[in-house]
Amino acid sequence: MSNALQSVIKAIDELDFDNINNVVQICLDEGISPLSIIQDGICKGLDIVGEKFNTGEYFLADLVMAGEIVNEVMPNLKARMNSSDAVQKGKVVMATVKGDIHEIGKNIVCMLLDANGFEVIDLGIDVPAERIVNTVKEKKASFIGLSCLLSTMVGSIGEVVESLKREGLREKVRVFIGGACTSEQLKDEMGADVYSATAVDAVRTMEKMCGAMT
Ligand code: B12
Structure with missing residues (x-):
């Protein structure tokens, strides 16, 4: 190095x-x-x-x-x-989950998505499930990105998934999770769709999914 x-x-x-x-x-x-x-x-x-x-x-x-x-x-x-000539590939609602105020990792994911042509709606930190789901509905977003670094707050991910189901939106949106305390196993436990260990992985996977969706 x-x-x-x-x-x-x-x-x-x-x-x-x-x-x-x-x-x-x-x-x-x-x-x-x-x-x-x-x-x-x-x-x-x-x-x-x-x-x-x-x-x-x-x-x-x-x-x-x-x-x-x-x-x-x-x-x-x-x-x-920031790449100025980027094409909009899809809308992503990003948030750090309720109860968690870590923002650095989320901000990096937002930056990379933005630089790679996604429209990012960044709701910030400590965001309740209802606000995330209302924004998905209003903006017709295809992806949600949830950042969680505190093991004590992983339940907030499940709340977003449950809220999507209640609103009849679960099949319309892919839920990504990331952050130090998340994992493949947690993704399955919480009913999310994709776990990404790094921001780069997240962008690559979303790009592949966009290709599959068009
Ligand atoms: C800086 C820091 C803080 C700062 C955050 C400042 C800020 N502006 O964000 C502050 C001071 C607020 C803080 C507070 C606390 N912290 Co803190 N913090 C950290 C520290 C040192 C760095 C976190 C960080 O930014 N890492 C760098 C980023 C880039 O990494 P990342 O978030 O993992 O993101 C990468 C990937 O995970 C992924 N990713 C991240 N988000 C997402 C989202 C999606 C959708 C996807 C796909 C990918 C993705 O992409 C990123 C880049 O590749 C970590 C230690 C660590 N090594 O993680 C502890 C750490 C997370 N904190 C910890 C703790 C305990 C706390 C406190 C509870 C301390 C206390 N006693 O009050 C409070 C909690 C406050 C709260 N309610 O949230 C523990 C958590 C333990 C656990 N497993 O629960 C850690 C692990 C420290 C430790 N080793 O004990 N903290």
Whole structure:
């Protein structure tokens, strides 16, 4: 791995807010893609922060700081990923589930979908099932993307699926799930359609499904 990417990991790991823009710019100057900076730099750094939180070396305030550092650099990376000539492939309603306020992973998925020609309706964090389902109905969306990082909140995924059934919309929309505490098994337990481990996987699978739907 390049020294520049290592510096991004280190800046996140050490919660070095003042240096993050600098090290990300060095990566960009070296021709490293925004996607690689996110996946191989930022996400790896966040994994280390999560480990340190687990072992008691970092506290909640440190998690907050890690989130702020990522939010600081994302606009710059997002601006470089948007493709202006993208064709609209399908509508996706994205949300972090009720009870969960983690937004970084969801925002990355939104960015990638947007850059690849999907219309993204981002409802934000801690979103109740009814709001998600009402938006699907109103916008006639084909996909829902649910982000969940807290094991205690996985039931919120099931609530969205049940609410879709009640509204007679279950067959009209594909439900994707992702986030640190999700899995293939959880997808089956909650009655969702697709589990994607990364944002890139999610975009590829949606693109394939769009092809199959047309
Ligand atoms: C930063 C952080 C926070 C920040 C978030 C700031 C922000 N603006 O988002 C704050 C301070 C808010 C926070 C709070 C808490 N956190 Co926190 N947090 C983290 C940390 C360090 C990083 C999360 C992150 O952004 N990762 C990077 C992103 C890019 O990864 P990702 O979300 O997994 O996304 C990727 C894929 O999963 C996928 N993906 C994500 N979403 C979706 C959606 C779809 C549809 C698809 C297809 C794919 C997809 O694509 C992404 C890119 O490839 C993690 C540790 C970790 N390694 O995950 C803990 C972690 C998630 N938090 C944890 C905990 C316990 C908490 C708190 C309960 C702490 C507390 N005591 O209060 C609170 C919960 C508050 C709440 N109600 O939600 C635990 C969860 C344990 C569990 N299994 O339940 C973790 C795992 C830390 C740990 N090791 O213990 N946290």
